Amino acid sequence: MFIDEAQITLKAGNGGNGSSSFRREKFIPKGGPDGGDGGNGGSVYALCDDNITDLEQYKYTPNLRAGDGGNGSGRLKKGENGEDLFLKVPPGTIFINLQTGLQSAEVLKKGEKVLLLKGGKGGLGNVHFKTSVNRAPRQFTYGSDGEFGEFKLVLKTIADAGFVGFPNAGKSSLMGLLTMAKPKVAAYPFTTLHANVGMIDYPDIYERLFVADIPGLIKGASQNKGLGHRFLRHIERCKALVFVIDMAATDGRNPIGDYEDLLSELKLYNPMLLEKPRIVAANKMDEPSANENLDKFKAKYPNIDIVAISCLSEEGIPSLKEEIYKTVKLASNNAFATAEQSPF
Numbered sequence: 001m002f003i004d005e006a007q008i009t010l011k012a013g014n015g016g017n018g019s020s021s022f023r024r025e026k027f028i029p030k031g032g033p034d035g036g037d038g039g040n041g042g043s044v045y046a047l048c049d050d051n052i053t054d055l056e057q058y059k060y061t062p063n064l065r066a067g068d069g070g071n072g073s074g075r076l077k078k079g080e081n082g083e084d085l086f087l088k089v090p091p092g093t094i095f096i097n098l099q100t101g102l103q104s105a106e107v108l109k110k111g112e113k114v115l116l117l118k119g120g121k122g123g124l125g126n127v128h129f130k131t132s133v134n135r136a137p138r139q140f141t142y143g144s145d146g147e148f149g150e151f152k153l154v155l156k157t158i159a160d161a162g163f164v165g166f167p168n169a170g171k172s173s174l175m176g177l178l179t180m181a182k183p184k185v186a187a188y189p190f191t192t193l194h195a196n197v198g199m200i201d202y203p204d205i206y207e208r209l210f211v212a213d214i215p216g217l218i219k220g221a222s223q224n225k226g227l228g229h230r231f232l233r234h235i236e237r238c239k240a241l242v243f244v245i246d247m248a249a250t251d252g253r254n255p256i257g258d259y260e261d262l263l264s265e266l267k268l269y270n271p272m273l274l275e276k277p278r279i280v281a282a283n284k285m286d287e288p289s290a291n292e293n294l295d296k297f298k299a300k301y302p303n304i305d306i307v308a309i310s311c312l313s314e315e316g317i318p319s320l321k322e323e324i325y326k327t328v329k330l331a332s333n334n335a336f337a338t339a340e341q342s343p344f
Contacts, residue, residue: 010087010116010150012085012120015040015143016040016069017079017123017143019071019126022034039072039081040081042085046107050090054155066119092156159237160211162242164242164262166246170283178324196213240278242324245280246283249293277331279320
């Protein structure tokens with residue numbers, strides 16, 4: 001099961017207590033205070049790891065804490081610092097503090113580390129309280145408590161291109177043809193119950209792209225209808241969108257109406273999605289009615305990149321693969337140029 005949300009309770013380690021101790025050695029009378037400091041408690045960090053694909057481990061282990069610091073002891077021995085806790089999460093994970101409702105952290109790149117909760121500070125030993133008028137202090141301080149927090153983890157998949165379409169449009173079949181992913185494929189709607197991520201390999205140019213397939217949308221998805229609403233966030237970070245349209249109009253569908261409904265749902269969810277470059281994959285071109293519907297679609301939208309494909313006969317799949325590469329690279333170059341021009 002693909003887990004893209006989890007709620008966890010975290011606790012940073014407490015600091016160790018300082019020590020009240022006095023030096024006792026033969027031939028050294030009145031040795032004075034020698035109590036060591038307590039160790040610091042371990043902190044809690046979010047760590048981005050691209051070998052992890054979802055949040056499953058935190059769904060079933062929701063309570064985690066870092067190590068406590070050790071207590072100080074005589075002979076100025078400092079307690080050991082508590083072990084830090086690293087929460088390894090996939091790229092694109094957001095941490096939302098449930099007490100404040102605000103986003104506390106977000107990790108996007110491999111190896112990126114963000115502090116979530118700071119460990120408690122170790123207490124002071126009595127050696128720190130020695131003065132000219134207090135040569136045998138018995139004072140020491142206790143370690144402070146580590147921070148505590150409850151967080152909601154939300155995964156927004158990072159992929160180069162995202163597949164969107166209505167149920168039974170052929171997204172899963174297309175994902176299986178383009179990538180090594182093995183999504184469930186069947187002749188009924190809602191066979192895809194979670195987001196899938198696959199990799200398109202371009203061996204001739206030593207390149208690869210990641211694509212995300214979200215469960216089929218329905219009209220009203222942006223208002224939490226159907227399955228697609230909770231997965232729309234997985235295409236927010238995609239550089240380009242591939243609209244998979246059933247051009248054969250099976251099940252009484254209307255390709256132009258499907259496309260317009262998809263645009264409407266994306267706009268209602270997040271208008272920024274419509275600013276992304278898009279490709280229309282006109283699927284099921286092996287059906288007799290597909291060519292006529294494709295002509296109508298092209299007349300309605302003459303300026304859209306349309307690639308005619310058939311997941312059954314594999315017609316047009318190499319062309320779509322090439323078009324996805326060109327669109328993603330163009331979007332990446334435009335984003336880089338915009339960043340270079342920005343005064344910030």
